[in-house]
Amino acid sequence: MRIPHNEPLGSASSGKRGGGSDAPERRCVLTGRHGGRDDLLRLAIAPDGAVLPDVNARAPGRGAWLSVGRADLENALGNGKLKAALARAFKDGKLAIPEDLADRIEAALVRALVDRLGLEMRAGKLLLGSDRIANDARMGKVAALYHAADASADGARKLDQAWRVGLDEEGSGLVGDRLPLDRDALSVALGRDNVVHLALADAASAARVQAPLGRLRAYLGAGFAAGNDGADQAGDAPLGQAQLD
Known part of the structure; x- marks a missing residue:
């Protein structure tokens, strides 16, 4: 594919940490990496605790962000690190993560x-x-x-x-x-x-x-192109307000 020079590839937030000076920064709940809305993938938390993909980041209510690719997500699902990270972030043990979350996201x-x-x-x-x-x-x-x-x-x-x-x-x-x-x-x-x-x-x-x-x-592939300002090991990132939305 050919894109002429200076032609933006995504929204105004693409390629910029936090999506610009006024845009809030997002932080991956698994790695601690920061990025804008176009750089990370959002999970929506339904009122009943169901964790669902929100790839267009439009669902209302609570949400968390991921910067990892499918392989790392499957590992985090299998070893319980995603569930633990979300439980710590939301202080809620009633979250329901579907076993096929990786398939649903794809x-x-x-x-x-x-x-x-x-x-x-x-x-x-x-x-x-x-x-x-x-x-x-x-x-x-x-x-x-x-x-x-x-x-x-x-x-x-x-x-x-x-x-x-x-x-x-x-x-x-x-x-x-x-x-x-x-x-x-x-x-x-x-x-x-x-x-x-x-x-x-x-x-x-x-x-x-x-x-x-x-x-x-x-x-x-390897995951979203977010800036790596946090821990690289899934599940080891300190949790902060920037992770939630």
């Missing part, structure tokens, strides 16, 4: 990404179909290019080449972005047959998609 992050892609499609900014993408790419009308996780190397290579030609970047090695979703998942999500390649027509659309895509990748 599903919610995937849904946020495909919902964003659907919105871009309805706005006429999402391009589908290899022939259409190749044509627009050669004319320099593609800001971001994506391939399904199981797209063939040959099909991706042809579109990558067309994209480089349109951007006058032949020889640069620029290639489209491999999504963490296969063609079946993309086809079902977008209501189209055999979605293998897709592209976005302008940088603003690319930036809007990059935010949920980056959050999904962070969760599936």
Whole structure:
């Protein structure tokens, strides 16, 4: 994917600790790392004590924040560190953490990404179909290019080449972005047959998609890109007001 210089990838808080001078800072309940709303993942605490993913950080009431990826979260679930951290933070032993919380978070992050892609499609900014993408790419009308996780190397290579030609970047090695979703998942999500390649027509659309895509990748990988100002060992971080929201 290509984003022009100085083009923001997320909200105004992305890449800034606390999201700017007036934005409150969030702190991971497991690691003590600090970050803004775009840098951490929120868990919502329902009135009955149920702990649920709130990937868009919109649910009312109590919440806590995480900076870890899926593997570390699963470890914290298995050894009880997440439950202990939340119990200390909320002084409440009646919290109910679902055993499949890691799966629920991943599903919610995937849904946020495909919902964003659907919105871009309805706005006429999402391009589908290899022939259409190749044509627009050669004319320099593609800001971001994506391939399904199981797209063939040959099909991706042809579109990558067309994209480089349109951007006058032949020889640069620029290639489209491999999504963490296969063609079946993309086809079902977008209501189209055999979605293998897709592209976005302008940088603003690319930036809007990059935010949920980056959050999904962070969760599936090593964790969110929050500043490390606290302990690195899960469960060892001192708890403070900045962790709760």
